[in-house]
Amino acid sequence: xxxxxxxxxxxxxxxxxxxxxxxxxxxxxxxxxxxxxxxxxxxxxxxxxxxxxxxxxxxxxxxxxxxxxxxxxxxxxxxxxxxxxxxxxxxxxxxxxxxxxxxxxxxxxxxxxxxxxxxxxxxxxxxxxxxxxxxxxxxxxxxxxxxxxxxxxxxxxxxxxxxxxxxxxxxxxxxxxxxxxxxxxxxxxxxxxxxxxxxxxxxxxxxxxxxxxxxxxxxxxxxxxxxxxxxxxxxxxxxxxxxxxxxxxxxxxxxxxxxxxxxxxxxxxxxxxxxxxxxxxxxxxxxxxxxxxxxxxxxxxxxxxxxxxxxxxxx
Amino acid sequence: xxxxxxxxxxxxxxxxxxxxxxxxxxxxxxxxxxxxxxxxxxxxxxxxxxxxxxxxxxxxxxxxxxxxxxxxxxxxxxxxxxxxxxxxxxxxxxxxxxxxxxxxxxxxxxxxxxxxxxxxxxxxxxxxxxxxxxxxxxxxxxxxxxxxxxxxxxxxxxxxxxxxxxxxxxxxxxxxxxxxxxxxxxxxxxxxxxxxxxxxxxxxxxxxxxxxxxxxxxxxxxxxxxxxxxxxxxxxxxxxxxxxxxxxxxxxxxxxxxxxxxxxxxxxxxxxxxxxxxxxxxxxxxxxxxxxxxxxxxxxxxxxxxxxxxxxxxxxxxxxxxxxxxxxxxxxxxxxxxxxxxxxxxxxxxxxxxxxxxxxxxxxxxxxxxxxxxxxxxxxxxxxxxxxxxxxxxxxxxxxxxxxxxxxxxxxxxxxxxxxxxxxxxxxxxxxxxxxxxxxxxxxxxxxxxxxxxxxxxxxxxxxxxxxxxxxxxxxxxxxxxxxxxxxxxxxxxxxxxxxxxxxxxxxxxxxxxxxxxxxxxxx
Numbered sequence: 001x002x003x004x005x006x007x008x009x010x011x012x013x014x015x016x017x018x019x020x021x022x023x024x025x026x027x028x029x030x031x032x033x034x035x036x037x038x039x040x041x042x043x044x045x046x047x048x049x050x051x052x053x054x055x056x057x058x059x060x061x062x063x064x065x066x067x068x069x070x071x072x073x074x075x076x077x078x079x080x081x082x083x084x085x086x087x088x089x090x091x092x093x094x095x096x097x098x099x100x101x102x103x104x105x106x107x108x109x110x111x112x113x114x115x116x117x118x119x120x121x122x123x124x125x126x127x128x129x130x131x132x133x134x135x136x137x138x139x140x141x142x143x144x145x146x147x148x149x150x151x152x153x154x155x156x157x158x159x160x161x162x163x164x165x166x167x168x169x170x171x172x173x174x175x176x177x178x179x180x181x182x183x184x185x186x187x188x189x190x191x192x193x194x195x196x197x198x199x200x201x202x203x204x205x206x207x208x209x210x211x212x213x214x215x216x217x218x219x220x221x222x223x224x225x226x227x228x229x230x231x232x233x234x235x236x237x238x239x240x241x242x243x244x245x246x247x248x249x250x251x252x253x254x255x256x257x258x259x260x261x262x263x264x265x266x267x268x269x270x271x272x273x274x275x276x277x278x279x280x281x282x283x284x285x286x287x288x289x290x291x292x293x294x295x296x297x298x299x300x301x302x303x304x305x306x307x308x309x310x311x312x313x314x315x
Numbered sequence: 316x317x318x319x320x321x322x323x324x325x326x327x328x329x330x331x332x333x334x335x336x337x338x339x340x341x342x343x344x345x346x347x348x349x350x351x352x353x354x355x356x357x358x359x360x361x362x363x364x365x366x367x368x369x370x371x372x373x374x375x376x377x378x379x380x381x382x383x384x385x386x387x388x389x390x391x392x393x394x395x396x397x398x399x400x401x402x403x404x405x406x407x408x409x410x411x412x413x414x415x416x417x418x419x420x421x422x423x424x425x426x427x428x429x430x431x432x433x434x435x436x437x438x439x440x441x442x443x444x445x446x447x448x449x450x451x452x453x454x455x456x457x458x459x460x461x462x463x464x465x466x467x468x469x470x471x472x473x474x475x476x477x478x479x480x481x482x483x484x485x486x487x488x489x490x491x492x493x494x495x496x497x498x499x500x501x502x503x504x505x506x507x508x509x510x511x512x513x514x515x516x517x518x519x520x521x522x523x524x525x526x527x528x529x530x531x532x533x534x535x536x537x538x539x540x541x542x543x544x545x546x547x548x549x550x551x552x553x554x555x556x557x558x559x560x561x562x563x564x565x566x567x568x569x570x571x572x573x574x575x576x577x578x579x580x581x582x583x584x585x586x587x588x589x590x591x592x593x594x595x596x597x598x599x600x601x602x603x604x605x606x607x608x609x610x611x612x613x614x615x616x617x618x619x620x621x622x623x624x625x626x627x628x629x630x631x632x633x634x635x636x637x638x639x640x641x642x643x644x645x646x647x648x649x650x651x652x653x654x655x656x657x658x659x660x661x662x663x664x665x666x667x668x669x670x671x672x673x674x675x676x677x678x679x680x681x682x683x684x685x686x687x688x689x690x691x692x693x694x695x696x697x698x699x700x701x702x703x704x705x706x707x708x709x710x711x712x713x714x715x716x717x718x719x720x721x722x723x724x725x726x727x728x729x730x731x732x733x734x735x736x737x738x739x740x741x742x743x744x745x746x747x748x749x750x751x752x753x754x755x756x757x758x759x760x761x762x763x764x765x766x767x768x769x770x771x772x773x774x775x776x777x778x779x780x781x782x783x784x785x786x787x788x789x790x791x792x793x794x795x796x797x798x799x800x801x802x803x804x805x806x807x808x809x810x811x812x813x814x815x816x817x818x819x820x821x822x823x824x825x826x827x828x829x830x831x832x833x834x835x836x837x838x839x
Contacts, residue, residue: 308421
């Protein structure tokens with residue numbers, strides 16, 4: 001990995017975000033939403049609407065509006081929410097931090113389950129244990145997330161009363177209460193993700209176990225534990241990095257249902273609220289922030305991959 | 316003499332769907348202290364299975380059907396898992412065929428030597444680091460400290476094999492198993508590894524079982540040789556006995572199949588007209604980038620001409636640009652310079668028309684990857700026939716030409732043996748009635764006896780059709796038997812081109828002389 005590659009990779013992030021910004025802006029332009037109408041309501045006089053349009057620069061050419069929006073966005077100013085009148089950027093970033101916390105905890109829990117499970121299935125390849133873990137994880141991924149969420153809710157919150165059912169408590173307020181509130185959504189999302197990651201770990205581990213260098217390691221008289229942990233796992237887990245990076249995308253945008261069920265004001269939920277309220281600045285900010293986060297996570301995954309497998313030469 | 320290893324009447328079966336197959340049948344081998352025993356056999360003879368049995372690393376479907384394996388006084392078959400781990404790497408070391416797959420790609424080389432020392436000699440990490448460095452110095456690696464910090468892909472094949480050998484010797488085992496340790500290396504690197512083995516043997520007095528399909532090579536390293544055929548030892552003795560006066564028919568056949576430069580198989584002279592010529596041909600891979608020097612060409616300004624009916628050998632070690640030359644001549648790679656054929660000058664692959672492609676055919680090294688696994692042999696052969704104006708009714712005759720039964724047309728490639736598949740690839744090339752066939756290491760993955768049959772077939776086809784061959788190989792002894800002229804390539808350049816009879820003349824290029832010196836001299 002060279003410095004040149006790193007710079008090019010970061011430029012690629014900028015490029016990606018720029019392309020997304022054009023798309024986001026274009027989509028919000030064709031939405032059947034008039035910012036002036038949204039602000040003043042259906043009964044506003046044409047004169048008042050025209051005045052607002054003029055003030056917001058809605059009569060300017062589209063490219064000029066885009067340029068104005070982009071230059072402000074680069075400085076962190078995405079404008080004011082049409083719904084609340086507050087700046088949208090801080091609102092969306094706070095929501096993003098909640099989503100990221102949920103994503104991080106979910107990934108940690110998922111890895112803690114999926115990696116040992118995949119390894120275990122690989123070592124018992126073709127036997128009952130392998131087939132059973134395969135079946136269970138496929139059930140986990142096939143059942144819709146709202147079903148999983150509801151079942152877990154009924155079981156852990158309603159029936160056993162171990163965990164609070166819904167709501168969000170910031171970790172800064174009360175760490176334990178915060179974790180207790182996050183537990184159910186984290187478990188729900190993990191169950192969904194365990195399936196493909198554990199299957200991936202399984203097939204990669206089987207491949208690696210059949211390789212010549214694992215045979216060589218065993219024939220060097222290394223104990224099985226060292227062969228597995230030192231020689232096998234590292235090589236088998238490399239592709240998992242890429243999968244986990246893709247999962248972050250899913251966790252940011254795809255778990256709106258989970259956020260909704262457990263009443264977590266994450267970025268997905270904020271975006272839905274913004275769309276229903278035709279809150280254009282909020283939609284733009286939310287979409288762009290999500291794209292940017294995703295691009296950054298992908299880059300981090302590439303860097304981690306290159307650091308762990310030195311055969312990968314980016315230049 | 317107390318035996319280090321004794322294999323006594325050892326038999327091994329594999330359970331298969333069709334029943335059990337015997338892979339080793341009453342095998343007896345004794346290796347005394349400091350002795351090197353060669354085990355020679357072709358693929359499928361069971362030689363690797365014996366190595367796995369000694370290392371107690373048998374596949375799940377293996378069933379031991381009697382006999383004993385003893386290391387000194389220790390009964391290897393009676394060991395439990397812990398006992399096996401205490402023997403592997405500690406009392407029996409192993410050197411593998413391909414060092415580039417035997418080393419873990421994501422661990423530093425030093426780590427892979429140290430772990431054995433930590434495990435078997437109970438050293439701490441700093442102690443192991445020093446001991447590993449000493450072990451790497453022992454195998455004559457330059458700057459072992461720096462090498463230890465490198466990853467396998469950052470070392471050459473020869474360096475990697477030295478690391479593997481150092482690992483095997485580092486615990487001072489009583490016995491080392493060598494499983495074709497030079498097969499994956501090029502000729503000169505392989506010869507250096509053998510020299511190293513001879514010196515290490517002298518220092519350490521280690522006993523070894525040296526497994527190989529290469530008779531010439533085993534005769535140089537072993538004190539005694541056992542010849543394995545379909546799981547049975549058919550002959551044993553000193554190399555001189557076995558190779559000069561083979562008692563068993565099979566051994567006789569093997570010895571006869573070993574290429575010997577002095578035994579010419581081609582006596583005629585080629586024609587005078589040129590069928591194919593490379594004119595300052597260069598092949599370059601990789602994109603040209605801004606602000607970056609272009610990658611060095613794989614083949615640089617090679618000029619040579621193949622005459623009518625001529626066999627022109629191209630030799631050189633791996634990476635010397637032999638195959639890139641073939642890719643350029645067939646238009647599979649874009650090239651600089653020009654190709655000349657039938658009086659025309661072609662300066663890019665796009666200029667190669669159907670007539671050219673019909674006249675210039677190629678056979679690749681691995682029939683497994685050059686024959687479409689989902690097509691029947693008949694389909695594979697009908698393509699070139701249709702393209703070049705033949706009829707599919709010629710398929711039986713085509714198969715007969717390469718000495719395959721006509722009903723093979725209905726088979727799939729995976730139902731054929733390696734040698735048979737290569738015959739199909741040859742038949743495909745001849746379906747177009749070419750004037751020249753480029754043979755790119757076509758016998759490299761075949762057993763010696765099969766190689767001899769394929770060569771015989773090529774020569775028969777040439778007598779019949781007058782075809783010229785551009786025969787690319789790393790086996791100098793083989794090419795000296797059949798080529799009219801030999802071209803020697805080194806680092807992309809043509810360094811020598813001379814009559815085969817004059818290849819060992821005193822005015823030959825130093826690299827040509829080094830190649831000859833590194834080619835194992837066949838016994839007898």
